[in-house]
Every structure is written in C-alpha cells, then in structure tokens.
Amino acid sequence: MKRRADRPKKRVFQGNKQVTASKQPRLDVSITCSKPDSIESTEKSSVQHVDNNTPRARKSKTKPTSGPSFIENSASFTKIKQEDVDFDIDNELTGFRFVDIQRLITFVQSLLCPHCKKELGANKRLSHVKEEKITQASTLTFTCQCQQTVEFCSSGKVGKVYEVNRRFPLAILAIGKNKKGAQRFLGNMNMPPPPAPKSWQNHKRQILKQTRCVADNSIRKAAQELRGEVTDEENDKLTDVTVSVDGTWHRRGFSSKHGIVTTLSVNGKNGKVIDTETLSNYCDSCAKHKNKLGVDEFELWKAAHVRKGLCNKNHTGSAGSMEPVGAETTFRRPSELHKLRYVRYLGDGDSKSYARVRDAGIYEGVDIEKLECCGHVQKRMMRQLTNKVTDLKNTKFQHNGKIVKGIGGGSGLKKAGILKIQGHYGAAMRQNVGNLQAMRNAIGAIFEHRNKEHRNCGTWCLDKKQNGQDPDQNSLPPYVMDSIRPVFETLSDDSLLEKCVHGGTQNTNESSGIVVQKQTSVAVPA
Incomplete structure (x- = not known):
C-alpha cells in the first residue's frame, strides 16, 4: 500500500544527542629525514613542499549553513543527516586518501635530499625505495645516492596502533560487513590484504571496549536528564519514569540467534536510550570446539570458557522469548545504576514483555502501568x-x-x-x-x-x-x-x-532498531 503524500514520515532516531562525539584528533602525515640508524616516524620533516600554484579544490555550490541554529530549526536537515558521520568540509589537509603508490614514489623521488641537495631518485643505480607493510599502514624508506634516508609513513599512530589499521575495521563493521567483505573490497581496490584473523579479532575487541565506554556515558547522561536536578537529600530516592521498550533481532522472523532489547525514555518527541540488553542463544567458539573435541574434553573446555567470560551465549530459548527476558533484565537494573524506577511501560497492545515485567514483581508494592503506543x-x-x-x-x-x-x-x-x-x-x-x-x-x-x-x-x-x-x-x-x-x-x-492520553509512540524504538540492523547485517561471529 502506497504512503499518502500528505502523511508525515516517521522520525529518524538520531541517538542520544547530548553525547555527540567530538572530532577525531588531527594526525599529520609526516615525511621524516634521518640517518639510517635513527628513524623516528612521528617527527616533522624538513622535506615539505607546498606548491602555491596548485589549483584549489572546487567549492561546493551549496551555501554553508548557520550551524546549530539550522539543525534546531530544520526538520529536513534532521532527515538528511541520518548517518552521524562527520566529513571534513573545510578543505583542511586531514584524514585519509586513496593514493596510487607509484605516483607517490615518483613524487617523493622528485624532491631534493636535505643533505646532498639532489633529487632522491636522480641516480637509479644508487637510490632505491623500500616498503614495510603493517596491514593498511605502509612505511616507505627512500635511500638517496648519498646513502641518506628519507622516511614516509602513511598513517600516524594512536597509542601503539596505526590509526588507519584501527579505523579500517571500524569502517567495515559500521557498514554491517565483516572480514570477508573487507577482503573483497581490498582485493578489488588492489590494496594490501586485511589483518590476520587474530589481529582482526583484537581490533574488534578494542572497538567494542571503546564503544561500550561511549554507550555507558551516553546512557548515564540520559538517565541524569530524566532525574533532573536533585538535592543531596533526594539523591538516594528513586525517580518514577515512563519508558518505551522494544526488541529487534539480527535476522527477520523467529530464527535469529541474536537479539537486542532497547529501553528509551519517553519525554517529548525525542526519546533517548537509557538501557540495552543483548541476548544470544549461540556461541561461535562453542559450536566450533564441540565439533573438534570429544564430549568430556568439550565439557572441560566449555567450563573454562564460561568461567573466563568469553562465551557469547547468555540466553536459552527461542528468539521470540528474547524480548520478554531482556525487558525484565532492563527493568531490574535502573534502581541500582541510575536511581530510576520504571513504573509506566509504553508498548504495543499484545506485548508479552509487559506481561512478564508485570508478573515479575520487580518493585515491591508498585504495579507497573501499561501505556499504549498511539502509533x-x-x-x-x-x-x-x-x-x-x-x-x-x-x-x-x-x-x-x-x-x-x-x-x-x-x-x-x-x-x-x-x-x-x-x-x-x-x-x-x-x-x-x-x-x-x-x-x-x-x-x-x-x-x-x-x-x-x-x-x-x-x-x-x-x-x-x-x-x-x-x-x-x-x-x-x-x-x-x-x-x-x-x-x-x-x-x-x-x-x-486512558492508555493513549500521553500521546507517545514507539517510533523512536523502532528507528533505533533499524540503526542497529544497519550495522549488524551480517553474521555476528564473522
């Protein structure tokens, strides 16, 4: 059935806006010059050439907006900016580029050596180039005919890891692809292969660690907004709030092995995520070891696997039962973490999750009220x-x-x-x-x-x-x-x-579920 032209579109979930990430630190791509036995890739090079005659980048025909006021006053901008991805529109020399390595080598060899003042590639017999690949990062060492070296590194470091090596898995995971998708992309682009399986998993663990940190801060601030300003005497008291609960699954239907239950605040038009619970009835490592090991060996391995907290399986039952279980879990947490008490449940009419929460007796002497989603x-x-x-x-x-x-x-x-x-x-x-x-x-x-x-x-x-x-x-x-x-x-x-007089809907929950599905459109363990 076609949507009527005069019917407004559903609001797109924009995330917890109060914790919008700031821009990433600017990392300079530097050319360093040093003796062969002392090379520091992070020092600024004396070999820097800027051609003032180089034509500037073509300016966009779109007029610049006025920043925050435009965001606040324009619904169209909110709909257009569905992906919270920041792009450099100031023509600053930052970020990463696809570069033909041969053209880069030719350009650098045309530069003058800071020692002998001759072109680095003037003598083809005495000068040469050596590349050291570390996944997507490359270090090019140019040896001049005077045997002095000039080093060029394609990426700066964040801690001990090259930034491009960490950003590449992040970008692949953000578009819902896995290592196989990364391998196909790099193969078609004629670029170095992706990280080895062990390194890829390490990158995923680090990305997950930082993502959880950002999510926890976002949820904590959203919960503080719900509580509002409280005095020291009221700090230990619980605040009664209304929440909207909905579940989404990794795959459509009831055959999914993974699901997530999201709890959002219901305060005005834009609800914010205040809790999530991820459920899975499958562990990839357990499935692989079960086929390799015998029964007794597998039981010993699984006991150690669970004891270390590495097993991904935390749910026993069907995919359809994930939402009620996750809803009960999220309802039991807030009183301890955020001093909140979910006393009003906004959900659809045939919600099994509400029945489970209502019958669980979570808050002693308090009945959880059911509110209907107006949508x-x-x-x-x-x-x-x-x-x-x-x-x-x-x-x-x-x-x-x-x-x-x-x-x-x-x-x-x-x-x-x-x-x-x-x-x-x-x-x-x-x-x-x-x-x-x-x-x-x-x-x-x-x-x-x-x-x-x-x-x-x-x-x-x-x-x-x-x-x-x-x-x-x-x-x-x-x-x-x-x-x-x-x-x-x-x-x-x-x-x-009486259950609709609040005027709220679950549209924000459903939109947030779509955001999750966009980034998990492939098998999770891959």
Whole structure:
C-alpha cells in the first residue's frame, strides 16, 4: 500500500544527542629525514613542499549553513543527516586518501635530499625505495645516492596502533560487513590484504571496549536528564519514569540467534536510550570446539570458557522469548545504576514483555502501568476497518431501494477512505494529549462527519471553512456507518484512550532498531 503524500514520515532516531562525539584528533602525515640508524616516524620533516600554484579544490555550490541554529530549526536537515558521520568540509589537509603508490614514489623521488641537495631518485643505480607493510599502514624508506634516508609513513599512530589499521575495521563493521567483505573490497581496490584473523579479532575487541565506554556515558547522561536536578537529600530516592521498550533481532522472523532489547525514555518527541540488553542463544567458539573435541574434553573446555567470560551465549530459548527476558533484565537494573524506577511501560497492545515485567514483581508494592503506543493503536483503526470490509463482502444490504453487496463497493468504504479515517484518528489522539474528554469528542466527530453531522467537527471540516465545497462529499451510506459503528465504539472506549492520553509512540524504538540492523547485517561471529 502506497504512503499518502500528505502523511508525515516517521522520525529518524538520531541517538542520544547530548553525547555527540567530538572530532577525531588531527594526525599529520609526516615525511621524516634521518640517518639510517635513527628513524623516528612521528617527527616533522624538513622535506615539505607546498606548491602555491596548485589549483584549489572546487567549492561546493551549496551555501554553508548557520550551524546549530539550522539543525534546531530544520526538520529536513534532521532527515538528511541520518548517518552521524562527520566529513571534513573545510578543505583542511586531514584524514585519509586513496593514493596510487607509484605516483607517490615518483613524487617523493622528485624532491631534493636535505643533505646532498639532489633529487632522491636522480641516480637509479644508487637510490632505491623500500616498503614495510603493517596491514593498511605502509612505511616507505627512500635511500638517496648519498646513502641518506628519507622516511614516509602513511598513517600516524594512536597509542601503539596505526590509526588507519584501527579505523579500517571500524569502517567495515559500521557498514554491517565483516572480514570477508573487507577482503573483497581490498582485493578489488588492489590494496594490501586485511589483518590476520587474530589481529582482526583484537581490533574488534578494542572497538567494542571503546564503544561500550561511549554507550555507558551516553546512557548515564540520559538517565541524569530524566532525574533532573536533585538535592543531596533526594539523591538516594528513586525517580518514577515512563519508558518505551522494544526488541529487534539480527535476522527477520523467529530464527535469529541474536537479539537486542532497547529501553528509551519517553519525554517529548525525542526519546533517548537509557538501557540495552543483548541476548544470544549461540556461541561461535562453542559450536566450533564441540565439533573438534570429544564430549568430556568439550565439557572441560566449555567450563573454562564460561568461567573466563568469553562465551557469547547468555540466553536459552527461542528468539521470540528474547524480548520478554531482556525487558525484565532492563527493568531490574535502573534502581541500582541510575536511581530510576520504571513504573509506566509504553508498548504495543499484545506485548508479552509487559506481561512478564508485570508478573515479575520487580518493585515491591508498585504495579507497573501499561501505556499504549498511539502509533500501534492508530493502526488498529485501519486493520479493523479493513477486516470489517472483508468480513461483510458477501453480505447484502438494502440501500435506496437497491440490494448492495458488501460495504466496500460503489459509494462504500474504500482503501482511500480507510486511510483518511486512520489519519484523522491518529490526529485526534495527538492533538488532545492530556485531555481524555477532548480526545473522545474528537474521535466521535470523525464518525459524525462521515454520517453528515458537522456540529462537533473541527476546523478541518469543509463545513467550518465555508469555502463553498460540499462538506458531505466524503460521507458514507447509512448501512456502512451502522457496520463500522462497533469499530469506533471499541477504539474510543475510555479504557483504551486512558492508555493513549500521553500521546507517545514507539517510533523512536523502532528507528533505533533499524540503526542497529544497519550495522549488524551480517553474521555476528564473522
């Protein structure tokens, strides 16, 4: 079914904005000159040539924006910037480039040696070039005819590791690929092969370590925002908050071996992640060793494997049971970590996770309240009206002296009309947040409008606009209205609307799940 042009797009999850990472430190690519027995790759070189006649980079035709004010005031910018990736747009000489190694060697050999003042490659017999490869990083040593050396390193170091060697696995993992994908990319680019399996796993562990550190800081700050300013006397007290919980899986369906449950705050339009729980019913190392070792040997190995905390399997059961288990785990943690108490649960109507959290007795003497996602409730209107049309397609009705079959043909209820009613139903909930009576009246006005009664309609009604158009042009025959009346009565019941009066949705949860899936679109152990 095509999306209506006037229907707004879902908000894209932008992450916990208060912890946006700063730009990476600028690392200079340097050319160093020294004697053969003392080479320091991090010193700045005296062999630096800048050609002022080199044409500048072509400027973009897009006018620069005004920075933060543009981000705050433009929804379009938020939608465009779906990937939080910073690019250097200031024409600064930073970052990494794809460089043809032969062209680089030719250029460096045309430079003058700082000792003999002759070109480094002037004498083909006495001068030569030696390359030392460390995965994607290369160190080129140019030997002049005077036997002095000039060294060029393609990457700076971050600690003991070359930056490009750490960034390359990070980039591959960030686009949802693994080592095999990296190998295919480098092979097609005619570049050095990726790190060895052991080095690749080490890079992944270091990236995971730093990612967890950033995530923990982000979650901690998001939790502090929920608590707000508290005094020293209130510091030990728990703050009651509303959260939205949803799960996503590594693969579609219920055959996935890995899943993640995300808990987001519900405070305004932009919820923030305040907890996550990753669950897996599979361990790649265990599967491999089980095939190699005997039963007794495997049991001994697995006991040591689990004791060291290296086993990835932390869930026993189906993929469908991961979300309820993860929800209960996240509900038990916040009182100890963040001094929060999740007393209101925002989720879809048939959530098994809420039933598990409710029956777990997590907070003594406190019942966890169930809130409905307005987006899911809005979908019920379309689903129930569609089902009603399908159920009555063979039922005959009397209309204007004629026999009419079903309520979906002729002047009856069609797909376009169902979508409009669904949209009006969602708007009635979101435009009357916090006011149950006004929400009920607005939903009732939708039914009355289709029944040619406009006294309770809002400003959206053509009868209120008084522009000469027929306000009854979208009305439905009486037999159709009588058939869909039970749907409106069910979806305007106080017991349901009381759970929707908050106006919140799970869209942010679902968007964050899409972000996770984009970066885990391949087998996790690879």
